[in-house]
Amino acid sequence: MADQAASIAQEKAPASLNDLMLAMDVVDTLRHQDNLVSRELSEEQRDAQLLKRLREIYLGQGIEVPDRILVEGVQALKEQRFVYTPPPPSFARTMALAWVDRGRIGRRLLTLLAIVAFGWGAYHFGIVEPAQRRVAQEQAQAERNRVDLAERLPAALEQEHEDVLREAKVATAREKAAGLLADGKAAIARGDADAARRAVNDLEALHRDLRREYVLRIVSRPGEPTGVWRVPQRNPTGRNYYLIVEPLTPDGRVLKLPVTSEEDGRTVEASKWGVRVSEATAMRVQQDKKR
Structure with a gap:
C-alpha cells in the first residue's frame, strides 16, 4: 500500500480545477479530523491509514475521489501547501493594507477633515472675528472720545451755555445752565466723554425750551x-x-x-x-x- 501511495504521489499534480478543489477539500478534512489515525503509527502506516479512512469518508458521502487526489491532499497537508501564512509586519504590508482599506480610511479622513474645518470656521467666525471687531470698535470709540474730550466737547459746552444765557430771562434758567456747565467740565476733567455729552445735550434741550413761545x-x-x-x-x-x-x-x-x-x-x-x-x-x- 505504501508503494502504491508513493507511485501515485509521483503522478502529475491535479490539472483540472475540480481536482484542485478536491485536493483542498482533502486537506481541510484532514485538518478538522486530526484524530483519523493514531499518532503512534509510523509515517508510512499513517499515510496508508489516512488514505483508507479518507476513502471511507468520501464513499460515505457518495463522492468517489481518485487515489491520486487523496495522496495529493495528504502531501499538500505535509507541505502546508494550502495554508496561508501572513507576511510579517512591515511598512510595505502596512501600506498594502491601507490601500486595500482605502475606501473606509478615506471616508474617515474626510469626516475628520470636515469636523476640523467646521470647528475652525466656528472658532474663527464665531469667536476670533467678533473679538477683532470689538477691539477695532473699542479702539475707534476711544479715539473719538479722545478727540471729543480735547476739542469738541469743551467748545460745545461753552457755546450751548452762552446760547442759554442769551435766552434766559429768569434766574432759575441761568442757575440750571451754570450747573450743567459745571457738570460737563467735571466730566471732561475725569475723562468721561459720555457724561460730558449728556451735559451738552441737556444744555441744548434747555435752550430749545427757552426759545419756545408759550x-x-x-x-x-x-x-x-x-x-x-x-x-x-x-x-x-x-x-x-x-x-x-x-x-x-x-x-x-x-x-x-x-x-x-x-x-x-x-x-x-x-x-x-x-x-x-x-x-x-x-x-x-x-x-x-x-x-
Missing part, C-alpha cells in the same frame, strides 16, 4: 382740579398751595416741558404741573372758578 394757563376744565394744597415735610403744621398749570403755544398746542420738583429735586417732563402760590391767590382763583 403761556402758562391755569387748568379750568370740569372734572380737573384747578389747585391743590400739600403739607410740607419740613413744616407739618403748614400748607403749601399750588395752581395746576399747562404750557400753551399761540396756536393752542399744549407742550411737554421739563419740570423740577421742589420737594425731591427730580426733573421730569410734564404737560401739567403745580406752581406754588400764596394762600390768598389760591383762594381767589378758587372763587373765580365757582362763579
Whole structure:
C-alpha cells in the first residue's frame, strides 16, 4: 500500500480545477479530523491509514475521489501547501493594507477633515472675528472720545451755555445752565466723554425750551382740579398751595416741558404741573372758578 501511495504521489499534480478543489477539500478534512489515525503509527502506516479512512469518508458521502487526489491532499497537508501564512509586519504590508482599506480610511479622513474645518470656521467666525471687531470698535470709540474730550466737547459746552444765557430771562434758567456747565467740565476733567455729552445735550434741550413761545394757563376744565394744597415735610403744621398749570403755544398746542420738583429735586417732563402760590391767590382763583 505504501508503494502504491508513493507511485501515485509521483503522478502529475491535479490539472483540472475540480481536482484542485478536491485536493483542498482533502486537506481541510484532514485538518478538522486530526484524530483519523493514531499518532503512534509510523509515517508510512499513517499515510496508508489516512488514505483508507479518507476513502471511507468520501464513499460515505457518495463522492468517489481518485487515489491520486487523496495522496495529493495528504502531501499538500505535509507541505502546508494550502495554508496561508501572513507576511510579517512591515511598512510595505502596512501600506498594502491601507490601500486595500482605502475606501473606509478615506471616508474617515474626510469626516475628520470636515469636523476640523467646521470647528475652525466656528472658532474663527464665531469667536476670533467678533473679538477683532470689538477691539477695532473699542479702539475707534476711544479715539473719538479722545478727540471729543480735547476739542469738541469743551467748545460745545461753552457755546450751548452762552446760547442759554442769551435766552434766559429768569434766574432759575441761568442757575440750571451754570450747573450743567459745571457738570460737563467735571466730566471732561475725569475723562468721561459720555457724561460730558449728556451735559451738552441737556444744555441744548434747555435752550430749545427757552426759545419756545408759550403761556402758562391755569387748568379750568370740569372734572380737573384747578389747585391743590400739600403739607410740607419740613413744616407739618403748614400748607403749601399750588395752581395746576399747562404750557400753551399761540396756536393752542399744549407742550411737554421739563419740570423740577421742589420737594425731591427730580426733573421730569410734564404737560401739567403745580406752581406754588400764596394762600390768598389760591383762594381767589378758587372763587373765580365757582362763579
